Amino acid sequence: xxxxxxxxxxxxxxxxxxxxxxxxxxxxxxxxxxxxxxxxxxxxxxxxxxxxxxxxxxxxxxxxxxxxxxxxxxxxxxxxxxxxxxxxxxxxxxxxxxxxxxxxxxxxxxxxxxxxxxxxxxxxxxxxxxxxxxxxxxxxxxxxxxxxxxxxxxxxxxxxxxxxxxxxxxxxxxxxxxxxxxxxxxxxxxxxxxxxxxxxxxxxxxxxxxxxxxxxxxxxxxxxxxxxxxxxxxxxxxxxxxxxxxxxxxxxxxxxxxxxxxxxxxxxxxxxxxxxxxxxxxxxxxxxxxxxxxxxx
Amino acid sequence: xxxxxxxxxxxxxxxxxxxxxxxxxxxxxxxxxxxxxxxxxxxxxxxxxxxxxxxxxxxxxxxxxxxxxxxxxxxxxxxxxxxxxxxxxxxxxxxxxxxxxxxxxxxxxxxxxxxxxxxxxxxxxxxxxxxxxxxxxxxxxxxxxxxxxxxxxxxxxxxxxxxxxxxxxxxxxxxxxxxxxxxxxxxxxxxxxxxxxxxxxxxxxxxxxxxxxxxxxxxxxxxxxxxxxxxxxxxxxxxxxxxxxxxxxxxxxxxxxxxxxxxxxxxxxxxxx
Numbered sequence: 183x184x185x186x187x188x189x190x191x192x193x194x195x196x197x198x199x200x201x202x203x204x205x206x207x208x209x210x211x212x213x214x215x216x217x218x219x220x221x222x223x224x225x226x227x228x229x230x231x232x233x234x235x236x237x238x239x240x241x242x243x244x245x246x247x248x249x250x251x252x253x254x255x256x257x258x259x260x261x262x263x264x265x266x267x268x269x270x271x272x273x274x275x276x277x278x279x280x281x282x283x284x285x286x287x288x289x290x291x292x293x294x295x296x297x298x299x300x301x302x303x304x305x306x307x308x309x310x311x312x313x314x315x316x317x318x319x320x321x322x323x324x325x326x327x328x329x330x331x332x333x334x335x336x337x338x339x340x341x342x343x344x345x346x347x348x349x350x351x352x353x354x355x356x357x358x359x360x361x362x363x364x365x366x367x368x369x370x371x372x373x374x375x376x377x378x379x380x381x382x383x384x385x386x387x388x389x390x391x392x393x394x395x396x397x398x399x400x401x402x403x404x405x406x407x408x409x410x411x412x413x414x415x416x417x418x419x420x421x422x423x424x425x426x427x428x429x430x431x432x433x434x435x436x437x438x439x440x441x442x443x444x445x446x447x448x449x450x451x452x453x454x455x456x457x458x459x460x461x462x463x464x465x466x467x468x469x470x471x472x473x474x475x476x477x478x479x
Numbered sequence: 480x481x482x483x484x485x486x487x488x489x490x491x492x493x494x495x496x497x498x499x500x501x502x503x504x505x506x507x508x509x510x511x512x513x514x515x516x517x518x519x520x521x522x523x524x525x526x527x528x529x530x531x532x533x534x535x536x537x538x539x540x541x542x543x544x545x546x547x548x549x550x551x552x553x554x555x556x557x558x559x560x561x562x563x564x565x566x567x568x569x570x571x572x573x574x575x576x577x578x579x580x581x582x583x584x585x586x587x588x589x590x591x592x593x594x595x596x597x598x599x600x601x602x603x604x605x606x607x608x609x610x611x612x613x614x615x616x617x618x619x620x621x622x623x624x625x626x627x628x629x630x631x632x633x634x635x636x637x638x639x640x641x642x643x644x645x646x647x648x649x650x651x652x653x654x655x656x657x658x659x660x661x662x663x664x665x666x667x668x669x670x671x672x673x674x675x676x677x678x679x680x681x682x683x684x685x686x687x688x689x690x691x692x693x694x695x696x697x698x699x700x701x702x703x704x705x706x707x708x709x710x711x712x713x714x715x716x717x718x719x720x721x722x723x724x725x726x727x728x729x730x731x732x733x734x735x736x737x738x739x740x741x742x743x744x745x746x747x748x749x750x751x752x
Contacts (some may be wrong), residue, residue, distance in 0.1 A: 187575075187654075189576055190575075190653060190654040190655065191571065191575050191654075193567075193573075194567045194570055194571040194575065194658075195568055195571045195577075197563075197564035197567055197568065197569075197623075197624060197626070198564060198567070198568030198571070198587075198624075198626045200624055201564065201623075201624025201625055201626055202586075202587060202626075204624065205584065205598065205602055205621050205624050205625060206590040206593070206598065206603075206625075207586070207590060208601070209597070209598040209601035209602050209605070210590065210593055210597060210601075210606070212601040212605075213597050213598065213600055216600065216601060216604075223604070223607065254636055264521040267496065269490075270495060272496075273488060273491055273492055276488055278488065278492065279488075282737075284492055284496065285741075286737065287496045287499055287500060288495065288496065288499055289740070290499065290500075290503070290730075290733070291499055291502070291503070293679070293729055293730065293733045293740075294503070294725075294726040294729055294730060295520065295683070296683040296685065296701060296725075297683075297685055297700075297701035297702075297704050297705060297725070298701070298721075298722035298723075298725040298726050299502070299702060299722070299726070301704065301718055301719075301721075302502055302505070302506045302719065302722055303502065304708075305509075305715055305718070305719075306502060306505070310518075311517075311715075313501070313502075313522065316520065316521065316522050320615070349498075349499065350504065353744055356740075356741055356744045357744060361644065367514075367746075405594075408598060409516050409594060411685075411686055412685045412686070413702075415685075415705070416705055416708065417690075430596055430686075434686070434690075437600050438603075438690055440702060443600060443604065444497065446598050446600055447597075448706075450594070450596045450597040451597065451598060452596055453594060453596055453597075454593060454594060454596075457592075457594060458592075459698050461592070470613045
């Protein structure tokens with residue numbers, strides 16, 4: 183019996199164990215080692231100690247540019263995305279007719295996102311014939327303003343990406359909708375008795391009750407937007423003056439275009455450190471201002 | 480709610496919905512336009528004349544069929560295998576007793592937190608040493624073993640009452656029969672949700688196929704599309720037709736599985752991206 187049990191156990195666990203060792207734990211350790219080497223695939227790796235990390239921090243201005251671009255993008259895209267996702271969810275929660283149809287419409291963009299939509303957005307932002315400028319042009323003409331160059335303008339390229347990111351608020355919206363459905367009705371009734379209007383109820387009931395969701399949405403959004411790659415690769419690459427050289431795009435170039443495997447690995451570990459820092463801050467901040475109701479904590 | 484508030488509410492929702500849908504409508508509309516009308520000002524939303532040939536031209540210009548088959552083959556294979564490996568390990572973690580079980584599970588959870596950006600370089604080197612670069616093996620095998628759904632399925636399996644299995648055990652059923660005859664049938668909703676999400680994720684997958692493919696015959700749809708984009712930049716009617724073709728499968732999967740999406744997002748919180 184016991185022997186049979188053990189055999190079953192290994193059969194059940196082996197696919198996972200192989201995957202875990204070969205494609206998770208093993209690569210993680212291998213990557214850490216690679217980050218201390220100089221390696222270009224064609225000659226064997228050479229141990230260089232902290233040289234890659236040192237180069238990143240002291241000798242590579244582009245990495246700071248890439249970090250800045252990524253931070254800039256995340257700093258605006260994530261809070262704005264969370265805000266609009268919450269607003270749409272609140273609107274949809276008002277006993278709207280055909281709620282599921284509205285929900286489908288707002289979620290559809292998230293479903294189709296990827297390379298194909300990157301191509302579409304590149305065209306929408308085309309300065310000459312793009313949809314964005316075609317619609318804006320009559321208004322801009324009133325004030326004698328020139329056509330915005332969007333992805334071709336170093337100052338507008340990142341804002342264009344931020345605008346585009348708002349198109350993908352559907353996932354957040356669904357999480358907020360679920361959160362709103364958990365807000366007890368009696369809280370609103372109590373607030374109404376106390377004479378609270380729309381704003382009062384929003385400020386004193388909805389927002390405090392949604393803090394766990396807001397928090398979740400902000401941190402997941404931050405972690406996600408730090409890894410923006412596909413859109414950048416498809417739409418503008420590095421961009422004019424490296425204005426859209428995002429962190430993972432730069433990492434990809436270093437590792438797979440110039441085959442600077444060691445340097446790319448070091449970059450990946452710095453990215454991991456950033457994500458880890460966000461997670462740690464998340465947990466320490468959560469205690470302070472997130473309101474958890476008993477069973478949700 | 481009074482009428483004035485209702486009007487404002489529906490106005491806001493309509494404006495939002497219009498913003499959400501316009502890029503998609505614009506894409507479909509352009510994909511059906513005559514090249515001469517693509518850049519017409521003011522833009523026309525309903526193409527006149529409708530030009531279906533854009534689609535056949537796009538499919539001739541690039542090996543769309545090949546990309547499509549590659550994407551479908553890879554996404555389906557990886558999805559089926561991944562759901563299976565996730566279910567097996569989830570069963571082991573939820574129902575089998577073995578030393579270090581919870582420590583191993585914790586280790587698994589910790590690796591989920593590590594961004595794929597870290598593992599992609601070493602896995603690439605591993606496959607390169609094995610000579611697998613630019614092969615289906617490179618596109619499929621790392622995906623098969625990533626038991627991403629283990630956590631979700633384990634949580635679900637824990638909610639299944641043990642009594643059923645105990646009864647089966649008394650009747651002499653081993654783990655295999657319990658797994659296939661009791662646990663899996665009872666977990667259909669969770670398995671369906673995981674399947675839908677895994678398929679969508681694989682269909683969209685971009686950076687990995689971009690790294691491990693070189694020849695045009697091995698490229699998946701998203702990677703092939705980027706190559707096409709450079710070659711035909713400016714031929715927006717063809718690019719839009721190709722884009723429409725690329726998103727049709729996800730739209731179909733989405734429309735027929737909406738409830739799984741809502742459930743999956745609530746469970747995983749990842750919003751499907």
